[in-house]
Amino acid sequence: MTPSAGMMGLSYHAGWNRETEIIDVPESVKQATGGIWKMIGEEISEKLDYTPSSLFVRRIVRPKYVVRFPGSDQPDEMKIAELPPEALPKSKAAPGLVADVIVSKLVDHLPLYRQEQRYARQGFPIARSTLCGWLAEAAEVLTPLWQRLKDQVLAANIVNTDDTPVPVQDPGRSHCRTGRIWAYVSKHGTVYDATADRSRDGPLAFLQGYQGFLQCDAYAGYDELFRRSNGAIIEVGCWAHARRKFVDAQKTGLREAQEAVVRIKQLYAIEHEAKEVEVAARRSLRQDKSIPLLASLKDWLDQLAMSALPKSPLGEAVTYARNQWGALNTYVTDGALAIDNNLAVRVVKPYAIGRKN
Known part of the structure; x- marks a missing residue:
């Protein structure tokens, strides 16, 4: 019996652990009535409870034996079971x-x-x-194990990556310095890498030998990686990053910023349509519908670049999109690619949320 939790909005799963407490009518009350009490059923109510975690000492006892061989010249032998393998054999912590x-x-x-x-x-x-x-x-x-996971992640031909700053204690400084956590995601899993800063050396070292698509933001540190790969690593841009800059430009009230957002929304509408289809069909859909929209958007951005102030929010958004145009168009060439890098953004988000701690 698994009743709903009502106002709590929970439904108790039948497989959850349960501790049963029986509250019966006191025996003195039963005897005082003078009648015969016959149980005809029971009423069950359930509430989700919590027992705080607790520490305890795990004692491992290994009996010691002496084996004797009566009537033989064979000497006695001491026997004891081997300890199970331990990851931290010298540690006092289990x-x-x-x-x-x-x-x-x-x-x-x-x-x-x-x-x-x-x-x-x-x-x-x-x-x-x-x-x-x-x-x-x-x-x-x-x-x-981390190395094994890294090898598995990089064995895929599509990898998404993103990074986020983290404070790192430094004994040589009076305050924390800024380190970096990098996430690399593929169909085989997610692996993280930590570096002392955001220099290009981090991704260069981690992605050494990788071949395939790399979806990332427009961080300049990746440029050397793509150059050294001689085409073995193909850059895939992120339309979410491009869109965000036009969204920021909307705050200035310019109609052109709003139009850019609408045009990008049309690209995402096609992705919504293609979400449930197979990879080959998704590529065909993009070739038929997305490429004409991208061509029109490119012509419009080129015209807008001649009038937008380069240092204005709109001008910076236009410059970003035009500079990244090749990478932003890569996704239409393969149905397995995503229009944005949100997959990697999501896996670094927990670090951003916990950064203050």
């Missing part, structure tokens, strides 16, 4: 605790000093430096 520290920091954006306070409330004072050490050890142990 894998479950280390995983909690990692997920709390990197997924839930809970800084180590807050984790330190949380564990202390539970009666386990764990120094922040110890938590940091566990993170470093885990990173070293997990690096081969």
Whole structure:
């Protein structure tokens, strides 16, 4: 029986863990009535509850044996079971605790000093430096898995990438410096890379040897990557970035900015139409409908460039679109490509949300 949670807007899944509490009429009341009580059913009410996580000491006990061989010259032997394989054999922390520290920091954006306070409330004072050490050890142990994931992601012929700034503590400075988190996404998964800054060296090193489509923003650091690849890496632009600049220009009240947004919306309408069709059909649809719209948009932008002030919001939006025009048109050549880079933008968003923490 799984009743609805009513005002909470929840429906309790039948597979969820349940703890049953039976509240019966007291035996004294039953006896006081003088009648015979016969159970004919039960009424069940359910509420979602929560038990705070808790730490405990996991004791591993291994019995030790001595094996004797009576009537034989064979000496006694000591026997004990082998310890199971451990990722961090020298650590006092079990894998479950280390995983909690990692997920709390990197997924839930809970800084180590807050984790330190949380564990202390539970009666386990764990120094922040110890938590940091566990993170470093885990990173070293997990690096081969990261490399395997990286290889899988880059084995695809389409990769989306985006980056976001993150504050990094630097003992040599009085304040944090700005590092970078890069996300690389393909049909095989998502892998992240961290660099000390946003120089081109980060993507150059990570994408060394990659061949295929790379969808990204117009960051100039990618230009050297495309140049060195000699055509092995094909740039795919992002219409969401181009559209955003015209949306910003709309705030100035110019009619041309509004028209640009409308024209780009027409391109997205075709993508909505093509969303449910196969890759080959999507390419054909783009060839038939998107290419004429793009050609018209290009002529219109070229005319607008002659009158828009280069340093104005509209002028900057026009310049961006025209400079990226080749990359912005790549998506129509292959039905497997996306019109924008929102796939990669979404996977770096959690870091942006948790940046303040």
